[in-house]
Amino acid sequence: MNKIMIKYFFLAIIYTLLQVLVLNEILFNSYIIPFLYIILIIKLPLKIQKWFLILFSFFIGFVNDLFSSTIGFHSTACVLIGFLKPMLGKISIPYNLLNENDEISLERIGYKSFIVFSFILILIHSSCLFFIEHLEFNFKIFIKIISSSIVSLIVIIITELAIKKQK
Numbered sequence: 001m002n003k004i005m006i007k008y009f010f011l012a013i014i015y016t017l018l019q020v021l022v023l024n025e026i027l028f029n030s031y032i033i034p035f036l037y038i039i040l041i042i043k044l045p046l047k048i049q050k051w052f053l054i055l056f057s058f059f060i061g062f063v064n065d066l067f068s069s070t071i072g073f074h075s076t077a078c079v080l081i082g083f084l085k086p087m088l089g090k091i092s093i094p095y096n097l098l099n100e101n102d103e104i105s106l107e108r109i110g111y112k113s114f115i116v117f118s119f120i121l122i123l124i125h126s127s128c129l130f131f132i133e134h135l136e137f138n139f140k141i142f143i144k145i146i147s148s149s150i151v152s153l154i155v156i157i158i159t160e161l162a163i164k165k166q167k
Contacts, residue, residue: 004101005052008040012060015040020067023155031144035152037064038125039159041082042118046089047100057082070133077128081121092117106160118156123149 019037027033041057061078068074093104093113106114126149130141 004045004048004103005056008044008056009059012037012040012056012063016060016063016067019064024068028147031140032147032151033144034155035122035125035148036155036159038078038081038122038152039156041078041085042121042156043103043105044085045101045103046086046093046098050086053082053085054079073129073132076132077125080128081125084124085121088117088120092120105164106157107164114160115153115157119149119153122152122156126152 015037019035023034023036037060040060041053044053044056057078058075061072061075064070064074064078065072089104093109097109097113098104102108104114104117109117123145126145130145130148131137134141
């Protein structure tokens with residue numbers, strides 16, 4: 001379990017730099033913002049200790065908040081999906097596919113389960129983030145949530161396929 005924790009803190013640095021230096025600079029009419037760093041929360045094993053999941057989610061969100069000049073928006077959204085992940089995993093991932101320390105991956109749980117599980121978490125993250133950011137709900141924010149979620153899912157799937165190809 002400690003190896004997983006060390007691995008994910010190292011990956012957090014890489015994905016956060018990629019998010020901050022590249023993906024945050026890509027804006028399509030200020031509606032679409034891809035969030036790649038969520039992949040770290042998605043891929044953590046379901047049986048990981050809950051304190052680590054919440055603390056790690058906060059760490060990822062906090063670092064993104066520091067670089068994005070937001071005040072707790074990413075932290076709140078990441079902690080929320082970190083809190084909901086075990087419950088959503090029980091609902092959307094077949095129980096017999098993963099061992100205790102298995103990472104959640106496209107290859108491990110299959111396309112359908114991975115896409116459903118990831119999209120639900122991404123949608124919750126985007127909804128929380130944009131509701132807190134704008135403090136209102138209208139059609140523009142709804143489009144921003146949906147479009148950012150879809151593009152984030154596509155970026156995460158491409159990343160998963162690239163990781164799979166390297167192995």
